[in-house]
Amino acid sequence: MIKIALDGFGGDNSPHEIVKGAVQAVAKEEGFSIVITGDQEQIQTLLHEYGYMGNRISIYHTTEIIGCDEEPTLAIRRKKDSSLVKGLELLKKGECDGFISAGSTGAVLAGGIFIVGRMQGVKRPCLCPALPTVKGGTVLLADCGANVDCKVEYLEQFSALACGYAKAVNGVENPRVCLLSNGAEDEKGNDLIKEANSVMRGNPNFKGNIEARYILSGDCDVVVADGFNGNVALKSAEGTANAVFSLLSQEINSSIRAKLGAGLMLPALKRIKKRMDYTEHGGAAFLGVKKPMVKLHGSTKAKSVCAGILQVKSMIDGDLITLMEKELNKKQDA
Amino acid sequence: MIKIALDGFGGDNSPHEIVKGAVQAVAKEEGFSIVITGDQEQIQTLLHEYGYMGNRISIYHTTEIIGCDEEPTLAIRRKKDSSLVKGLELLKKGECDGFISAGSTGAVLAGGIFIVGRMQGVKRPCLCPALPTVKGGTVLLADCGANVDCKVEYLEQFSALACGYAKAVNGVENPRVCLLSNGAEDEKGNDLIKEANSVMRGNPNFKGNIEARYILSGDCDVVVADGFNGNVALKSAEGTANAVFSLLSQEINSSIRAKLGAGLMLPALKRIKKRMDYTEHGGAAFLGVKKPMVKLHGSTKAKSVCAGILQVKSMIDGDLITLMEKELNKKQDA
Numbered sequence: 174m175i176k177i178a179l180d181g182f183g184g185d186n187s188p189h190e191i192v193k194g195a196v197q198a199v200a201k202e203e204g205f206s207i208v209i210t211g212d213q214e215q216i217q218t219l220l221h222e223y224g225y226m227g228n229r230i231s232i233y234h235t236t237e238i239i240g241c242d243e244e245p246t247l248a249i250r251r252k253k254d255s256s257l258v259k260g261l262e263l264l265k266k267g268e269c270d271g272f273i274s275a276g277s278t279g280a281v282l283a284g285g286i287f288i289v290g291r292m293q294g295v296k297r298p299c300l301c302p303a304l305p306t307v308k309g310g311t312v313l314l315a316d317c318g319a320n321v322d323c324k325v326e327y328l329e330q331f332s333a334l335a336c337g338y339a340k341a342v343n344g345v346e347n348p349r350v351c352l353l354s355n356g357a358e359d360e361k362g363n364d365l366i367k368e369a370n371s372v373m374r375g376n377p378n379f380k381g382n383i384e385a386r387y388i389l390s391g392d393c394d395v396v397v398a399d400g401f402n403g404n405v406a407l408k409s410a411e412g413t414a415n416a417v418f419s420l421l422s423q424e425i426n427s428s429i430r431a432k433l434g435a436g437l438m439l440p441a442l443k444r445i446k447k448r449m450d451y452t453e454h455g456g457a458a459f460l461g462v463k464k465p466m467v468k469l470h471g472s473t474k475a476k477s478v479c480a481g482i483l484q485v486k487s488m489i490d491g492d493l494i495t496l497m498e499k500e501l502n503k504k505q506d507a
Numbered sequence: 508m509i510k511i512a513l514d515g516f517g518g519d520n521s522p523h524e525i526v527k528g529a530v531q532a533v534a535k536e537e538g539f540s541i542v543i544t545g546d547q548e549q550i551q552t553l554l555h556e557y558g559y560m561g562n563r564i565s566i567y568h569t570t571e572i573i574g575c576d577e578e579p580t581l582a583i584r585r586k587k588d589s590s591l592v593k594g595l596e597l598l599k600k601g602e603c604d605g606f607i608s609a610g611s612t613g614a615v616l617a618g619g620i621f622i623v624g625r626m627q628g629v630k631r632p633c634l635c636p637a638l639p640t641v642k643g644g645t646v647l648l649a650d651c652g653a654n655v656d657c658k659v660e661y662l663e664q665f666s667a668l669a670c671g672y673a674k675a676v677n678g679v680e681n682p683r684v685c686l687l688s689n690g691a692e693d694e695k696g697n698d699l700i701k702e703a704n705s706v707m708r709g710n711p712n713f714k715g716n717i718e719a720r721y722i723l724s725g726d727c728d729v730v731v732a733d734g735f736n737g738n739v740a741l742k743s744a745e746g747t748a749n750a751v752f753s754l755l756s757q758e759i760n761s762s763i764r765a766k767l768g769a770g771l772m773l774p775a776l777k778r779i780k781k782r783m784d785y786t787e788h789g790g791a792a793f794l795g796v797k798k799p800m801v802k803l804h805g806s807t808k809a810k811s812v813c814a815g816i817l818q819v820k821s822m823i824d825g826d827l828i829t830l831m832e833k834e835l836n837k838k839q840d841a
Binding site: 306307321355362364366384385387388389390398400402404405406407408409411412413414415417421423427431434437440441442444445449 | 767
């Protein structure tokens, strides 16, 4: 049976929301079990509190926690008995098949690279969230922050890794890949993107450049960017969605008419907020390491912990690593 | 009296929305006149159609039009009798004090640099829109696309130019400047941003890095970015706002309850859409050339043409060029 390691002490709302999310996940789907890493007693108490009595959630006791302000590589090296390091070791040893954490992004990435290790030939693993599109599906954004300075070769690999994910998890047979640029024309872009565009034209999945305006349009399955730009695009989208909802609540509170209207529209508004909030649908896959790994938002709550666990399960079920290997080899064969 | 040159044949909705915007602008404010460049007869007919009988709008007859698909530098060189080139020549010769166009971005920028010329010491002029913040003011984003590959020195100049604009036009005495990065900490960023951060720390207006998520927060007056990243941030924000409004209309049409609510909320929703739509408030200033210039969105309508004309007027009234020179010299003195 599939076994997923869950970092019990990563993120702002750990361990309670983490444990709660685990309980929700096993109630929602069959066919897997969870090992939560962290303080045995606290996790046990929480499992009891959330009424969990089954045997699909176990605890792996650890004594240390890696904080968000710690230097990632040092923390990974020094805190050998942290919930994060132990979870990654379970993954490395094959005692678990996938791993998920809401802890420090830097530490999760460093741990993935140094403990779990990169897939053969992969230069730089990438962080790849799935964003909701207006057409109802999702679009993968690779990289959204793991690698701020990139070479063309890295971008090509991000494309291969994300295509593997699109096939394994999203069931997209022929992912449409675009490069994030400042215009759709091939000659648009900075030096990196212009070179990447000319190199990637040989890839049948490559559909050219895309402007940041159309990331959420649903016309593309994978958007490739260097980690700096991907991060800017992602955060700008988040900030704008927040700004719209903040203006909406200002407006609603400023007139009785708007208040009445908002009351009627509440279910619709909630559905929109939910659809736009990509953190509700799981986390960012960390692609290019040897085993399935997901990084959740630091402020994540039980619902997205649950979604993230099921996301890891579908990465395992879909044989993600094999499909990513195939995509990487295609590139090498070409 | 202030005289503003208006490119009558730039943009998707030219010349009718352009001429209409000019008529609205002179009706709205005193103290300036407009010269519209373009086909005399067509403009005359439109002025008549919009009921304009005054003497504050004149026409400068031209016979050519620069399209959006033309190579900018070539078009500027070859189409000497275009509405764009003639408008810029009026500006250069001092027959007008400011210029505005909704035409091809590349051609407007190339024309600004080659016809009007750069301010002394300026390496790369930048395109600088004012975006609405949730606190009600605006934030300047420099550069949003004129320079895709940048050096630290360019970023420093973007900061000086935008500070001059913030003082001259927005009345901000001490603009708070931030660098767009993938995290607020000084050590975050790609190589360019890390170096820029260390160099700009000596500038008392510099407040450190800002994540794209907080561009619209209102906590910052000027966000400095290379043109590629600035473009990604701007377009991602636009795309997300559009996505939210598109989901909103999907939801509204899917239930009677939501439809009723939306009817009541309509004035509020319209106000939000208007507040978020930065193109309603004018255009992007092109900073670093010798005279005030504004580039409007290609799909602009009369309302934003009117807003853009008044924006150029306030750039002239606020003595923008002198204030930008002061900011640039501060840097050189330091």
